[in-house]
Amino acid sequence: MSLNGKAYIVGAYEHPTRQADDLSVVRLHADVARGALEDAGLSKSDIDGYFCAGDAPGLGTTTVAEYLGLKLRHVDSTECGGSAPILHVAHAAEAIAAGRCNVALITLAGRPRAASAALAKAGKPPQLALKAPDPDAPELAFELPYGPATQNLYAMVARRHMHEFGTTSEQLAWIKVAASHHAQHNPHALLRKVVTVEEVLASPLVADPLHRLDCCVMTDGGGALIVARPEIARDIAAQQKRPLVKVRGTGEAPKHSMAGKVDLSYSAAAWSGPLAFAEAGVTPADIKYASLYDSFTITVLMQLEDLGFCRKGEGGRFVQDGGLISGVGRLPFNTDGGGLCSNHPANRGGVTKVIEAVRQLRGEAHPAVQVPNCDLALANGIGGALASRHTAATLILERV
Amino acid sequence: MSSPQDKGAQPRRIPAPRVLPESQAYWSAADEGRLLLKQCDDCGEVHHYPRDICPHCLSANTRWVQASGFGRIYSHSTMGRGEAAYTLALVTLDEGVTLMTNLVDCDPAALAIDQRVRVVFKPSDGGHAVPMFTPA
Numbered sequence: 001m002s003l004n005g006k007a008y009i010v011g012a013y014e015h016p017t018r019q020a021d022d023l024s025v026v027r028l029h030a031d032v033a034r035g036a037l038e039d040a041g042l043s044k045s046d047i048d049g050y051f052c053a054g055d056a057p058g059l060g061t062t063t064v065a066e067y068l069g070l071k072l073r074h075v076d077s078t079e080c081g082g083s084a085p086i087l088h089v090a091h092a093a094e095a096i097a098a099g100r101c102n103v104a105l106i107t108l109a110g111r112p113r114a115a116s117a118a119l120a121k122a123g124k125p126p127q128l129a130l131k132a133p134d135p136d137a138p139e140l141a142f143e144l145p146y147g148p149a150t151q152n153l154y155a156m157v158a159r160r161h162m163h164e165f166g167t168t169s170e171q172l173a174w175i176k177v178a179a180s181h182h183a184q185h186n187p188h189a190l191l192r193k194v195v196t197v198e199e200v201l202a203s204p205l206v207a208d209p210l211h212r213l214d215c216c217v218m219t220d221g222g223g224a225l226i227v228a229r230p231e232i233a234r235d236i237a238a239q240q241k242r243p244l245v246k247v248r249g250t251g252e253a254p255k256h257s258m259a260g261k262v263d264l265s266y267s268a269a270a271w272s273g274p275l276a277f278a279e280a281g282v283t284p285a286d287i288k289y290a291s292l293y294d295s296f297t298i299t300v301l302m303q304l305e306d307l308g309f310c311r312k313g314e315g316g317r318f319v320q321d322g323g324l325i326s327g328v329g330r331l332p333f334n335t336d337g338g339g340l341c342s343n344h345p346a347n348r349g350g351v352t353k354v355i356e357a358v359r360q361l362r363g364e365a366h367p368a369v370q371v372p373n374c375d376l377a378l379a380n381g382i383g384g385a386l387a388s389r390h391t392a393a394t395l396i397l398e399r400v
Numbered sequence: 401m402s403s404p405q406d407k408g409a410q411p412r413r414i415p416a417p418r419v420l421p422e423s424q425a426y427w428s429a430a431d432e433g434r435l436l437l438k439q440c441d442d443c444g445e446v447h448h449y450p451r452d453i454c455p456h457c458l459s460a461n462t463r464w465v466q467a468s469g470f471g472r473i474y475s476h477s478t479m480g481r482g483e484a485a486y487t488l489a490l491v492t493l494d495e496g497v498t499l500m501t502n503l504v505d506c507d508p509a510a511l512a513i514d515q516r517v518r519v520v521f522k523p524s525d526g527g528h529a530v531p532m533f534t535p536a
Contacts, residue, residue, distance in 0.1 A: 141417035141427070142449040145530045146502045147479070152488040155477035163475070163513045207479040207488075208508075259455040260448035260497030262490055264475060387475075387490070388500070 004279055007093035007104075008233030009245040009397065011040030011226030012358040014336075014351075018190045018343060020111045020220035021118075025057050026067050028109035028222050033068060036224035041236055042103060047226075049074040049101030051092060053084035055110045055222075055346040064107065074101040080254070080391035081383025082293065082348035084108070085225065087393035089354060090250035092227040102229050109222025110346025116218065139257075143388065150295070151215060152207035153387040158298040159209055160264045164313065167301065169209055171316035173200035175297040176213050176340050178324035183337025185366040190217045191341040214297040216339035216349065223351035225358075245361050248376075249280025249396035256389040268392035269306035269380055276394035277308070282376060284308040287396075289360045289371045290331055291353035291379040294338040300324075303380050304331075307394065326369040335360065335369035350381040354395065361399040375399045409484035416527020422452045425464055427528040435467040435519050435531050437495055448497040468494050469519035470536060478508040491517055491533050505534045 013035030020028055029052070037043065050072050056064050061075035074095050080087060085108050092104035115129035133140055161167045177197055183189040195213060203212040227247070228236070237244045253275070255268035277283060284307060292303045301315035309331055310318040318330070326332035336342050336356040339349040357377040359365045365374075377397050384390030419427050429436045439446045440454035441461040447454065454462050476489035487503040503511055504522065517533040524530045 135418050136420075138420060138451070139449055141419055141423060143500050145414050145417050145524055146488055146500050146532075147412060147486055148488055148500065149479060152477040152479045155479075156475035156488065156490060159477060159513065160475040207477045209477075257449075257498070260446070260499065262474065262492075262498035264490075 001097060002279055003090060003093040003097060003250050004248050004281070005230065005246055006097040007227050007247045008230060009089065009225055009247065009354070009358055010228045010233050010236045011036040011042065011224070012355045013039050014223040014343065014355045015109065015221035015345065016188045017221045018188065018219040019113045019117070021114045023111065025055070025110055026064065028111065028220070029056060029064050029107045030068055032109055032222045032224035033105055033107050036105065036226045040226045041240060042226065044068065044070065046103045047105045048072055049092060049095055049104035051076045051088040051104060051106040053077060053088070053108065054079040054081070055108055055348055074104070080393070082295065082350045083381025083383035083391050083393040084348070085351040086354060086379055086381040086395050087252045087391070089225060089227055089247060089395055090252060090393065093247045093250065096227065096229045102232060104227040106225040106227065106351070107222065108224070108346060108348055108351040110348070111220040112347050113218050113220045148388065149207070150385060151210060153385040154296040154298055155207035155210040157264045157302065157386045161298065161301065162209065164265055165316065167316040169201055169211070170197055171320045172214055172297040172301065173197040174319045174322070175294070175300045175324060176200050178319070178322060178329065179294065179334055179338045179340035181325050182335045182369050183341035185368045186337045186342050189337040189342035190219055191337070210296060210298070216295050216344040217341065218347065219343050219345050221343060221345040223345065223355050225351065225354055243362055243399045245358050246398045246400050247395070248398040249276035249278070249282070249394070251275030251279070251394040252391065254389065254391040264387055266312065267302045267306050267382060267386055268390055269303045269382065269394065272392040272394040273307040273380070276396050280396040282396065286376050287331070287378045288374045289335070289357065289377040290333045291357045291377070292333050293349055293353060293380055293382040294334055294340045295344070295349060295382065297340070299382055299386065300333065302386065303382065307378070307380060326371060332369070332371050335365050335371070348383070350383065350393070353379040353381060357397055361397055409480070409482060411483045412480065412486045414522060414524040414530055416524040417530065419528065423450050426450050430521055430529045430531055433521050435469050436464045437467050437493070437497060438462045439465045446495050446497055448499050470494050471517055471533070473503070473511060473513050473515045473517060474498050475513060476503055476511055487511065489533065502532045503534065504532045
C-alpha cells in the first residue's frame with residue numbers, strides 16, 4: 001500500500017531551549033507535545049496515537065502517555081536512534097491508513113547538555129551521562145575494547161571517502177560553513193556565528209580527519225510532530241489558512257557490518273532514499289529543500305550522494321563554494337542551522353529535520369533562508385553510526 | 401572514551417570484552433595468541449563477529465577456523481593526545497572479513513589505508529587478551 005497522501009503533518013514544534021538545567025526529560029517531552037498541539041489547533045483528547053523512541057524515559061510510550069494523561073488506541077516505540085522521528089512519521093501514516101488512529105503525536109526530547117554540565121560541576125567525567133552499553137549486545141565484545149566513540153567511527157567514514165573519491169577536509173568544511181550561514185538568522189541556534197572554511201580547518205582535530213567544527217552541537221530540548229488523516233488536516237488548514245503538508249514518500253532501511261563485508265562508501269540512505277522517491281513519484285531534481293542529518297559534516301556528504309542529489313564520489317564538489325547555502329547554492333539544506341550549529345537535542349537530530357522541512361513548506365522559515373515556492377522537501381535521518389550500524393529514514397513532504 | 405583534553409593522561413585502559421557463550425572459544429584462542437574466525441560448513445562463507453548461526457545462510461553448522469593474522473587497513477582514526485591517544489581502525493583480513501580493532505606499536509601519522517598489518521595480542525583490563533594490529 002502506498003502511503004502517498006494518506007496522512008499530513010498538521011503540527012510541528014521545536015523547543016526553544018538549548019540547555020535545560022531545570023527541566024526533566026519527561027517535562028521536555030510534555031513541553032514539545034503541548035507546543036505541537038497548539039500549532040495544530042488540536043487538543044489532547046484528539047490524540048489517539050503516540051510515537052516515541054529511546055530518548056523517552058521509563059517505558060517510553062507508556063510512561064509518557066501516563067505523564068500526559070493520554071487515552072490511546074495505537075502506540076509505536078520503534079527505536080533506531082536519531083532517525084526515529086522521521087521513521088515514526090511513516091509509521092504514523094501507516095497506522096492512519098490502516099484505521100488504527102486519526103491523530104498521532106510524535107515526541108523527541110532530552111537533556112545531555114545539562115546532564116554533562118552537572119557532572120562537570122561535580123568534578124565527574126561527562127561520559128557518566130551516557131547510557132551504559134547493553135551487555136547482551138552481541139557485537140559489544142568485538143568493539144568496546146577498541147574505544148569506538150561516535151567521532152572516530154564517523155572519522156573512519158570520512159577518511160575512507162577521502163581515499164576512494166579524493167574528498168578533502170576543505171570540502172567537508174563547506175558543509176559547516178553553509179550551516180553557519182543559516183544559523184546566524186536563527187535566534188535559538190546554539191552557534192550563530194558565521195564561520196569560514198579556514199576556521200573549521202583551524203579547529204582542533206577531534207578524531208582525525210574530523211575537526212571539532214565538523215561535529216554537531218550537544219544540546220537539550222526536543223521537538224514534536226502531529227500527523228493526521230487527510231480529512232482532519234483539511235479542516236485544520238481551512239481554519240488556519242495555511243498550506244497543508246502532505247506525506248508523499250517514505251523509506252526506511254538499516255545497514256550494518258554485513259557479516260564482515262564492510263563497505264563504508266555508502267549509507268543506508270542508498271536504500272531508504274529510492275523507496276521514498278518511488279513512493280512519491282518524484283526525483284531528487286524535484287526537491288526544493290533538504291533537511292539532511294548532520295551529526296557530522298561527512299554524514300551530510302554521504303546522504304547527498306546516496307539520495308541521488310549527486311553521483312557517488314561527487315559530494316565534495318557538490319558542497320564546495322556554498323553549494324548548500326540557501327539563495328546561493330544548488331540545494332538549500334538545514335536552513336535552521338541544523339545539528340551542526342542550531343540544535344541536536346538528546347543527541348538525536350531527527351525531529352528538528354522534519355520541523356524545518358515543515359517550516360519551509362509552509363513558508364514559515366526565516367525570510368533570509370526561506371526557499372522561494374518551496375513545494376517539495378525531503379528530510380533524511382541516519383540513526384546509529386555510519387561506520388558500524390545505523391538506520392536511515394527518508395521522508396518526502398509536499399505543500400498542497 | 402578519550403578526548404583532546406586528555407593532555408598528559410594515562411594510556412587508555414582496554415576494557416575487558418564481555419564474552420557471550422557462543423564466542424568463548426574466540427577469546428580463549430586470543431589468550432593463546434591465535435585469531436579465530438567462523439566459517440559455515442553449508443555455504444562456505446567466513447563471517448565476523450563470530451556467531452553460532454551463519455549470517456549468510458542461517459545454518460547452525462558453523463565452525464572455528466584460524467585466521468592467518470594478516471590483512472590491510474580499511475580505514476582508521478586517531479583520537480586523544482599524548483599517552484592517551486589511540487587509533488581505531490577497520491582491518492580487512494586476508495580471509496576477506498573486516499573487523500574493528502586498534503592499530504598499535506606504530507606512529508599514527510605514518511599509517512595509510514591499504515597498508516599491510518599483522519595481528520598482535522594486548523592484555524585487557526582484567527580480562528581476555530584482545531587482538532590488535534601493527535604494521536607488517
